[in-house]
Amino acid sequence: MKKAILFVLILAMLAGLCACGSTAPQATPAPAPVPESTPEPASPAEKTAAPDEAAETPEAAAEAQEASETNILVLYFSRTGEQYEVGVIEKGNTAIVAEMIGEATGADLYEILPADDHYPMTYKELTDVALQEQREGARPAYAGELPDMSSYDTIFIGAPVWWGDWPMILYTVFESTPLSGKTLVPFSTHAGSGLSGFDRSLAAAYPDCTIAKGLAIAGSDAQNDPDQVRSSVAGWLSELGF
Ligand SMILES: Cc1cc2nc3c(=O)[nH]c(=O)nc-3n(C[C@H](O)[C@H](O)[C@H](O)COP(=O)(O)O)c2cc1C
Numbered sequence: 001m002k003k004a005i006l007f008v009l010i011l012a013m014l015a016g017l018c019a020c021g022s023t024a025p026q027a028t029p030a031p032a033p034v035p036e037s038t039p040e041p042a043s044p045a046e047k048t049a050a051p052d053e054a055a056e057t058p059e060a061a062a063e064a065q066e067a068s069e070t071n072i073l074v075l076y077f078s079r080t081g082e083q084y085e086v087g088v089i090e091k092g093n094t095a096i097v098a099e100m101i102g103e104a105t106g107a108d109l110y111e112i113l114p115a116d117d118h119y120p121m122t123y124k125e126l127t128d129v130a131l132q133e134q135r136e137g138a139r140p141a142y143a144g145e146l147p148d149m150s151s152y153d154t155i156f157i158g159a160p161v162w163w164g165d166w167p168m169i170l171y172t173v174f175e176s177t178p179l180s181g182k183t184l185v186p187f188s189t190h191a192g193s194g195l196s197g198f199d200r201s202l203a204a205a206y207p208d209c210t211i212a213k214g215l216a217i218a219g220s221d222a223q224n225d226p227d228q229v230r231s232s233v234a235g236w237l238s239e240l241g242f
Contacts (some may be wrong), residue, residue: 076098076111093189098158114141161196
């Protein structure tokens with residue numbers, strides 16, 4: 001009997017020892033304490049401006065724009081589609097020359113577009129429409145409003161030669177746009193007729209302007225030999241003092 005009691009006691013002691021060595025179940029960690037007020041991410045308006053961002057106020061932007069303004073404008077008319085000797089083109093011959101003048105002088109560019117673009121994209125049909133307009137002395141309307149000319153002292157005016165003259169839409173511009181006292185510089189692209197009297201007709205339209213020496217560029221050169229044309233444009237501009 002004593003032995004049995006002793007055995008039970010030993011078992012009980014062993015059981016107690018095992019229980020002490022076993023891994024107790026992990027207590028679920030309490031949620032981390034949340035700070036009373038979590039700071040919100042800064043809204044864009046509250047972001048601290050970087051030094052150069054700070055300088056970009058509306059006033060600073062307006063001043064920068066004013067400083068970069070030019071007093072030179074390149075006003076031009078030009079057609080894409082099928083053109084003489086160059087096939088179907090995506091940028092007009094005159095537009096190419098206009099852009100070169102713009103690049104070299106920092107001038108603003110403005111393309112005269114017809115209000116109602118009735119000009120065919122095929123060469124033969126275009127020549128028919130243009131001839132008809134010339135015979136009628138038409139004044140085709142241009143789209144939108146031209147830029148404020150009071151900001152410019154020198155205006156380059158360019159167009160393709162159409163039947164030995166400015167396209168009639170240029171006369172619409174001349175007759176509706178006072179340019180007294182300014183220097184006007186004609187340029188053409190053509191297929192053999194050169195400047196075709198652009199300078200004389202410009203002088204007749206603007207008797208109180210200075211008409212500077214013009215430039216005539218073959219349309220096929222503008223399209224196919226831009227380096228040579230760029231160099232002609234540069235030489236001419238330098239003669240004019242640009
Ligand atoms: C309606 C029309 C009439 C033209 N008349 C002449 C002309 O009389 N003399 C000439 O040399 N080229 C003439 N051309 C050729 C254009 O002047 C030449 O292709 C020009 O570079 C086209 O320029 P653009 O692509 O800027 O319109 C005429 C072209 C057209 C479409």
